[in-house]
Each structure stands twice: as C-alpha cells, then as structure tokens.
Amino acid sequence: MEATANKELIKGGEFLIKETTADQVFIPEDFSEEQRMMAQTCEDFVQKEVVPRLEEIDEAKDPALMSSLLDKAGELGLLATGVPTEYDGFGMDFNSSMLITDYTGQGHSFVVALSAHTGIGTLPIQYYGSEAQKAKYLPKLATGEWKACYCLTEPDAGSDANSGKTKAELTEDGKHYIINGQKMWITNGGFADIFIVFAKIDDDKKLTAFIIEKDFGGITMNAPEAKMGIKGSDTRQVFFNDCKVPIENMLSTRENGFKIAVNILNIGRIKLCASTHGGAKAALNHSIGYANERKQFGTSIANFGAIKHKLAQQAVRLYATESAMYRAGQNIDDSIAAMIANGTPEAEAKLKSFEQFAIECALLKVFGSETIDYVSDEMVQIYGGMGYSADAPADRCYRDSRINRIFEGTNEINRILSIGTIVTRSMKGELNVMGAAMEVQKELMSGKKPEIAPEGSPNFAYEKSLISHMKKALLVSAGAAVQALNKSFSEEQEIMIHLADMLMNIYTAESALLRTEKLVNRNGADACQMQLDLCNVYLHDTVDSVYMSGKQAISAFAEGDMYKNLMGALRGFGRTHAYNAKAARRRIADQMIEKGSYTFN
Secondary structure, eight states, X not given: OHHHHTSOOOOTTGGGTSOOOGGGSOOGGGOOHHHHHHHHHHHHHIIIIIGGGHHHHHHOOOHHHHHHHHHHHHHTTTTSTTSOGGGTSOOOOHHHHHHHHHXXXXXXXXXXXXXXXXXXXXXXXXXXXXHHHHHHHHHHHHHTSSOEEEEOOBTTBSSSGGGOOOEEEEOTTSSEEEEEEEEEEEETTTTOSEEEEEEEETTOSSOEEEEEEGGGSOEEEOSOOOOSSOTTSOEEEEEXXXXXXXXXXXXXXXXXXXXXXXXXXXXXXXXXXXXXXHHHHHHHHHHHHHHHHOEETTEEGGGSHHHHHHHHHHHHHHXXXXXXXXXXXXXHHHHHHHHHHTTOOHHHHHHHHHHHTHHHHHHHHHHHHHHHHHHHHHHHHHHGGGGGSTTSHHHHHHHHHGGGGTTTSOHHHHHHHHHHHHHHHHHTTSSOHHHHHHHHHHHHHTTOOOOOOOTTOGGGHHHHHHHHHHHHHHHHHHHHHHHHHGGGGGGOHHHHHHHHHHHXXXXXXXXXXXXXXHHHHHHOGGGGHHHHHHHHXXXXXXXXXXXXXXXXXXXXXXXXXXXXXXXXXXXXXXOOOOOOHHHHHHHHHHHHHHHTSOOOO
C-alpha cells in the first residue's frame, strides 16, 4: 500500500497535457500468476457452464436458468471479488475485477446479468450504504444468495435520468416510504431479490435512492422484453404500487440519488469496456478459426490479403483497448490507495477516484463498445453467407454487440461528457488545458513548424513525437473552438463529438505505445516484433483519424483566415514518415492464423 501511495499520481484527463512514461503505466503483462489463474477460472467457467447453453439461455423461457448460473458463479467467488473482506468478499483491487469482467465477457447474455449484479446492483450499497445496510445485504449479494438489479430508467427518463417521475411519500407515522412508479429496461428484474430504486420524495428536484427487497410487496412486472440481442438477459418493466419501504432503507441521504447514479455509472462504463473486450476477443477467435477452415479457390480464405487485413485490424483495435483499459484501471487503483493512505475512508476514496477518472471511463466505454461492434461486423463479413445464418456464431455476436453503444449512457452522451468535463475542469483551474492550448498557439504564431523525430530514432522518439503532435492538434482545435464559441460551446454537440473522438484516439494510441515501450524495455525489441507492429499500425491510423476529426471540428466554427491558419496547423501536426502498414498487418494476421487465435494478451 505504501509503495503504491508514493507513486507519482496523474489526474483524470491529465494525460492530454502531461507526458506519461512507460514505467508509470500498468500493462496486461504485469498481472501476477494468481491473477492469471483467476482469469483462467473465469475462462473455464464460461466455456463449461455458459457457452454450451447459449441457445437455451437465449430462449429465455425460464429466469431460473440465469439465476442458477449466477449461483454457480457465486460458488466460485466470481460475485465476491470486489466486496470488502469484512462482508464476506475477497476485497480485490479494481484492476482484478476488470480482469474478471474481461474474461467473462465472452458469455453474451450471462455477462450482462453478472455485471448488473456485481456492478450497478451491488456497488451502490457497497459505496453508499450504512454499516447496517452493508452488513445485511453485502454478504448475501457476494455469495449470490440474493440477486440484485438497478432501477433508474423510466419511459420518459433515459439519458435525462433526473427527470424520473417515480415518487416516494413518507407515511404518517414516519416509519416507511411508499413508492409508486414505473421503471423499464431492468436487467435481472425477473429474479432479483434486491432492487436499487431511484425516486423523488415529495417535490424534491433530485432523486433519492432506496434499497427495496422483493418481499416488501407492491412490486409487479411485465413479461421479459423481446429484444434484438442479449435475448437471455432477463429485462423487464417493473412497477411499484404502494411499495412500503422502511425509512432505514433509504440509501445515503435525501436527494443524493442522482450523484449515486452518476458515480456508479462511471464504474459501469469502464467495466463495460472490459466486458466488450472479452466478447470481441472471442468473436475474433471465431473469425480466425473459420478463416482457416473455409476453402475457396482451392485454399483457405485465411491466405487472402483482404481477410488478413480484416483479422489484423481487429487485433490492432483489441491491443489498443486492453492497453488503455488496464492503464486507466491502475490509475484508479493508485488514486484509491493514495487517498486511503492519507486517511480517506475506503468507500469515499473509491468514489472520489472513479469521479476523478470519469473522462477516461467515458472514453473507454465508447471505444470498447465500438470495437466490439466493428469486430462483430467484420466477423459476419469473414463468415460470408454463413455469417448471416442463425446457425453460425456470428449471428449472436452481431446482435448482442449492438446494445453496448446504448448501455451506461449512449456513446453520444459519453463523448459529450468527456470533452465537456475536460473544458469544465480547465475553467475551474483543475486542469491547465486552456493554458496548454495557448502555449501551442504561441508556438504556431512564432513561426515554428512542427517537426517529427527521424524514423527509427531510439527510445521511441519518433512515435512519441506523433503522440505529442496529436495532443497539440486537439489543444489548438479545442482552444480555438472554446474561444470562438464562448458560452455556446456546450450547445455545439457535433463539434464536441469530433473533439472527443480526437481525445479518445489519442488516449488509446498513447496507451498502446506506452505498453509496447514497456515490453521492449523489459524483453528487447526482437521479442516484441508483433507488439511493435500492432502499436505502429494503430498509431499511424490514429494520426489520420485525429486529422479528420480535427478538420470536421474546425470546419464547423472557423472561416476565412482563422480556418486557413487552423487547418495549416492541423496539417503540420498530422505529418508522418512513410509506413508500410500492409506488411505489418500481414505479419500480425499470419501469427494469429498460425496459432489459431488472438495471441497478444
């Protein structure tokens, strides 16, 4: 604990204006043997208990099936990883819980149920509950004796959660609240024992949270929703009709519900990235296997350049995803440890740390969900006609992946949130983003042209100069947008989304580079040729993506000389040396084809 607390800490979003060194980041290769064994346990469980029953799970005829699978997961301790030891949990750090989510991510509807129980169902009590509430509920949630669900969304309250109409009224004797209202899209609703419910007391402007036991009565629900994907997830509308809740079951304080919802969603967002990464790995492995087996024109389609391009590009995105998510996970763990060392209570330390890294959590939710969508779509294409058949695994992967861009706040909301938080923190003086933007503007006005290090420079100097230039491209674009638009900046959602794409791609590219540098420093370049290829393909792709997003943003607010000057700067920051990405992709694909799977984690 002391060693961790003494590490140099980075603030959320600070990666944009502060250089991070390779020795400061956690990479997947840093996991201990014990953690790897834990991941293998998850892999074995999903392959043995879940995958053989995917068809049965998707039929969704009996909620007892999913409930029984959670029971089995509970017997292995998979529901208790993050629960503190004093409440019969394992008290594992956050990155360990991310690892479990990653390796159960291939479980389709099962991982949705698992994540809803261990995340949004359990964490509100773990972080905001009183000691009596924790002692009563957490041990049973950790074993799976009780299952949990989270009731926030309403028919007219989705992204605008605080507009919910569910009401709570205090009884005349002051001993109970009477809850009335309707919730929808409630995962695990059909078999849950515990409902985390958000309602407004009287005419309050903000939500209050309650822990409601199924046995309290007054709870009814519709049949499971018929959905495009994740068909095995028990998703219901839940109705509270004069549900009588003891006053001691208010969670935290009155009108603190919206804050609870926001902070729990921060955690859910980065963990969604982990689950989508696990699902995307499984989808890629299916594609590799099929490409090896499928023969056309007298040879396996894996030998065709177009297929190799597809396989490699999927691997490149997976490499970037896992590099970024475990980097952020460790940043959160380090922040938690430092706060605890300085006397902050553990639950408060965790909440503040997740709030601190809300920017990274939002970016990773977007990146992970769009990566699994991309991988699943390419899977259908690689399978060809069979990809469109319900008899092949591409069908389920494709349908199940789509919801992730809506879960935990739509990707549009998360993009706007990430860049909006950067600007807000800058205005408050918490991040010197505007100061850094002004420094870039001064550099440009001085006539100094952006220069990149020579190709093949030692210590990744060339690659780091590309990262630096992408950061400057975002700083100059965002700085000019904020200055030009002033108070209306927050209303220009299209511009904010383009800037968020720049921010997301910079973070993931830098994460991939830092991971690769750390591996090369540890094992030597010869042993890391595949990682170098993965990193460099993604890095050069990202330079182009950042340029295009910057161009779209600048074109939306700048005209005349301002447009010409900003675009001139953007072009300068978008320069690279020639790079043969095709050859690198073929090397990446060839190794996966030979091994029969994604082999770079």
